Amino acid sequence: MDRPIRVLLAKAGLDGHDRGVKVVARALRDAGMEVIYTGLHNTPEQVVKAALQEDVDVIGVSILSGAHLTIFRKITELMKQYGMKDVLLLGGGIIPDEDKPLLTEMGVKGLFGPGTSTQEIVEYIKSEVKRLRG
Amino acid sequence: MSAQERKSQFLTVSNLPIKRLYTPQDLTDFNYERDLGYPGEYPFTRGIYHTMYRGRLWTMRQFAGFGGPEETNQRFKYLLREGQTGLSTAFDMPTLMGLDSDHPLADGEVGVEGVAVDTLRDFEILFEGIPLDQVTTSFTINPSAPVIYAMYIAIGDQQGVPREKLRGTIQNDMLKEFIAQKEWVIPPRPSLDLIVDIFEFGMKETPNFNLISISGYHIREAGSTAVQELAFTLADGMAYVEAALKRGLDIDRLGPQLSFFFNAHNSFFEEIAKFRAARRIWARIMRERYGAKNPDSWKLRFHTQTAGCTLTEQQPLNNIIRVTLQALAAVLGGTQSLHTNSYDEALALPSEEAVRIALRTQQIIAYESGVADTIDPLGGSYFVEALTNEIERRALEYIKRIEEMGGGSILEGVLAGIENGFFQREIAQAAYEYQKQVESGDQIIVGVNRYVMPEDEKKKIKILRVDPEVQRRQIERLRRVRAERDNRVVKRALERLEEAVRTRENTMPYILEAVKAYASVGEIMDVFRRIYGSYREPASFA
Structure with a gap:
C-alpha cells in the first residue's frame, strides 16, 4: 500500500491570516493525509528546510499579504537549489490573476484563491501526487 | 394545512436557530x-x-493606506474631498509587526497591505496639509501602537495643536491579536503593560482620544460565530479594565476613552441583535461589576466594518449588495462610525472607484433610505428583542467560562485562554464547521456554490497595484533620516526607554522622546524585544 501523502502547510511572510490554512489543514487530514503545519511568520528558508526535514510530497504556502511574488521566488529558488523536483508546490490566498502566469513559470503548480472548495484541493493533490510518484 | 417549509431548520450564519414566528x-x-x-x-x-x-449621523470612515506616505496622503485628501468625515489609517505588515522597511522579513511587504511608516519623517508626509484639530484619525495598529500614537502626538505638537484637541482612535488591542489577528512583537503579559502605559499617559495627555478599540472584527473574520465575537470582545474589554484597575487607574476617567469595533456580517437581524446586546451587557458590567459611576463609562461606543470574509472573488459586483445589507445592519444597530468594504477586496486592495462606491453606499443609506430618521426602529420587534436576549444569554455563558478559567478574574481567564489555545480552538472549529456547510451546500453563497457563472466579470476589474519602487524609496528615506538625525540623541533616548522598561516606569514619555529624535519603529520596538523576547505562537490547527 502507498504511504500516506505528506503535506507541509506554511504561513510565509508577515501576515497572520490563518483561517484558510487551518481549514485546509483539517480537510487534508480528514482526507487521510499527514499534515504538518508550521504556524505563522516563516521565512522561505524555514519553509523549505521544514519540507526537507519532514520529507513531504507537497508544500502548501498561504499568503494574504501581497508579498507572494517575492516569497514564491525565494521558495522556488531554494527548492531548485536543494533538488526538490518531485515536491509539489501549491499556493493559497489573495493572488491576482495577472500574477498567476509568473508564479506558474517559477514552479508554483497550483493556486487556490478565495471560494475554492477543500474537496477541489484534496482531489488536485491526490491526482498530482499519484502522477509524481509514477 | 401546508406545514411544509423550505428547510428542516432555519439557522443564522452562526447557527442560531430561528423560529417561524415570534410573538x-x-x-x-x-x-x-x-x-x-x-x-x-x-x-x-x-x-x-x-x-x-x-x-x-455616524462617522463615515474608510480605512485607507497603501504605498508610501505620499500615496496615502493623496488618498486621505481624496476621501475628505468626497465627503468622508474621519480618517482611518492602514499600515503595512512590517510597520504593524514593529519592523523597519529595510528588515529582511519586510522584503516584498513594504507599502503593500497599507502605508509604510518608519520614522516621524513619514508621518510628516502622511499628514501634510491635514490640520489635526479638524479631523479625527483612527490608527489600526497594535504591537507598535505606542510608537504610532507618539508620532501622532508629535505631529500635533509640530502643528501647534493642543493635545486635548487630538481626536481619534488607536486600536491598541493586543488580546484579540493573540486570539485572532496574530500580529505581535512581545508576549501577552508585557504587551498588556504597554497598553496600560498608553491608558495612563493618554488619560492625562489626550483626554479626547480613544486609547483602545477593543475589537471583535478580527475574531469574526478568523471564523468565529456572532456570539463568540461578542463574548470574546467583551471579555477582552473586561480584562483591560481589570489591568487598568490593577495599575490604580480611575475607571471613570478611563471608561469614556474605551471604544469598541465590531464586524457586520451577513445574518441581518443577528447582527443588529448583537450590537444591541453588546451595549446592554457592557453598561451592566461597567456599572455593576466594576462600579463605574460616570454614565459615559457605561456607554459602549463602537466602530463597525462590514465583513471582509463575506466578499467573493467570483462575480465581485455582487459584493456591493452584500456590503449594503451589512452596512444597513450596522446603522440599525446604532454604530458610531462605519467602514464599508469595497467590492474588489477579495482580489486586491481597493481601487479608487471601488472605494467611492463603498462610501456612496453609506451616503445613500444616510440620506436616501430614511432609516436614520428615527432611533432604533426595530426596538420592540418580538423577533429582534428575543434574539437580543438570546445572544446576550449565550455571550454571558462564555464570559462565565472565561471567568472560571481565570479563577474569578477575567484578566487571568483571557490570558489563560490565549496560552492554552482555548480561543484559537473555538474559532478554528467554527470556521471549519462553516466551510463544511458551504461545501455541502447548506450555506448558499451566491456566485460561489449557487448561480455560478464563467468568470468573465472578474477580468474587467482594474485592481490597484503597489509599485515595487515604493520599497526602494522607503528604504532610501529611512537611510537618509538615519544619516541626518543626531544619532547621539537617538541613542540616549533609546537607553532612557530601556531603563524605563526595566524599572517599570510608564514608557510613553520615553517613546515620545525617541520618536521626536527620529528613532524608527523598529529601533524602538527592538528595545522591548531585547528585554521580553519575541513571541511565537505554538503551531496548531486542531
Whole structure:
C-alpha cells in the first residue's frame, strides 16, 4: 500500500491570516493525509528546510499579504537549489490573476484563491501526487 | 394545512436557530425600562445618544493606506474631498509587526497591505496639509501602537495643536491579536503593560482620544460565530479594565476613552441583535461589576466594518449588495462610525472607484433610505428583542467560562485562554464547521456554490497595484533620516526607554522622546524585544 501523502502547510511572510490554512489543514487530514503545519511568520528558508526535514510530497504556502511574488521566488529558488523536483508546490490566498502566469513559470503548480472548495484541493493533490510518484 | 417549509431548520450564519414566528410569548419576562430604556439612558440598548442619528449621523470612515506616505496622503485628501468625515489609517505588515522597511522579513511587504511608516519623517508626509484639530484619525495598529500614537502626538505638537484637541482612535488591542489577528512583537503579559502605559499617559495627555478599540472584527473574520465575537470582545474589554484597575487607574476617567469595533456580517437581524446586546451587557458590567459611576463609562461606543470574509472573488459586483445589507445592519444597530468594504477586496486592495462606491453606499443609506430618521426602529420587534436576549444569554455563558478559567478574574481567564489555545480552538472549529456547510451546500453563497457563472466579470476589474519602487524609496528615506538625525540623541533616548522598561516606569514619555529624535519603529520596538523576547505562537490547527 502507498504511504500516506505528506503535506507541509506554511504561513510565509508577515501576515497572520490563518483561517484558510487551518481549514485546509483539517480537510487534508480528514482526507487521510499527514499534515504538518508550521504556524505563522516563516521565512522561505524555514519553509523549505521544514519540507526537507519532514520529507513531504507537497508544500502548501498561504499568503494574504501581497508579498507572494517575492516569497514564491525565494521558495522556488531554494527548492531548485536543494533538488526538490518531485515536491509539489501549491499556493493559497489573495493572488491576482495577472500574477498567476509568473508564479506558474517559477514552479508554483497550483493556486487556490478565495471560494475554492477543500474537496477541489484534496482531489488536485491526490491526482498530482499519484502522477509524481509514477 | 401546508406545514411544509423550505428547510428542516432555519439557522443564522452562526447557527442560531430561528423560529417561524415570534410573538409576545417569546418576551414573557420583558420589562421595557429594565431591558431597553430610552436612547442615551442606561442600559443603552436603544442607543447611546438621546437623539442618535437625528442629531448627528455616524462617522463615515474608510480605512485607507497603501504605498508610501505620499500615496496615502493623496488618498486621505481624496476621501475628505468626497465627503468622508474621519480618517482611518492602514499600515503595512512590517510597520504593524514593529519592523523597519529595510528588515529582511519586510522584503516584498513594504507599502503593500497599507502605508509604510518608519520614522516621524513619514508621518510628516502622511499628514501634510491635514490640520489635526479638524479631523479625527483612527490608527489600526497594535504591537507598535505606542510608537504610532507618539508620532501622532508629535505631529500635533509640530502643528501647534493642543493635545486635548487630538481626536481619534488607536486600536491598541493586543488580546484579540493573540486570539485572532496574530500580529505581535512581545508576549501577552508585557504587551498588556504597554497598553496600560498608553491608558495612563493618554488619560492625562489626550483626554479626547480613544486609547483602545477593543475589537471583535478580527475574531469574526478568523471564523468565529456572532456570539463568540461578542463574548470574546467583551471579555477582552473586561480584562483591560481589570489591568487598568490593577495599575490604580480611575475607571471613570478611563471608561469614556474605551471604544469598541465590531464586524457586520451577513445574518441581518443577528447582527443588529448583537450590537444591541453588546451595549446592554457592557453598561451592566461597567456599572455593576466594576462600579463605574460616570454614565459615559457605561456607554459602549463602537466602530463597525462590514465583513471582509463575506466578499467573493467570483462575480465581485455582487459584493456591493452584500456590503449594503451589512452596512444597513450596522446603522440599525446604532454604530458610531462605519467602514464599508469595497467590492474588489477579495482580489486586491481597493481601487479608487471601488472605494467611492463603498462610501456612496453609506451616503445613500444616510440620506436616501430614511432609516436614520428615527432611533432604533426595530426596538420592540418580538423577533429582534428575543434574539437580543438570546445572544446576550449565550455571550454571558462564555464570559462565565472565561471567568472560571481565570479563577474569578477575567484578566487571568483571557490570558489563560490565549496560552492554552482555548480561543484559537473555538474559532478554528467554527470556521471549519462553516466551510463544511458551504461545501455541502447548506450555506448558499451566491456566485460561489449557487448561480455560478464563467468568470468573465472578474477580468474587467482594474485592481490597484503597489509599485515595487515604493520599497526602494522607503528604504532610501529611512537611510537618509538615519544619516541626518543626531544619532547621539537617538541613542540616549533609546537607553532612557530601556531603563524605563526595566524599572517599570510608564514608557510613553520615553517613546515620545525617541520618536521626536527620529528613532524608527523598529529601533524602538527592538528595545522591548531585547528585554521580553519575541513571541511565537505554538503551531496548531486542531
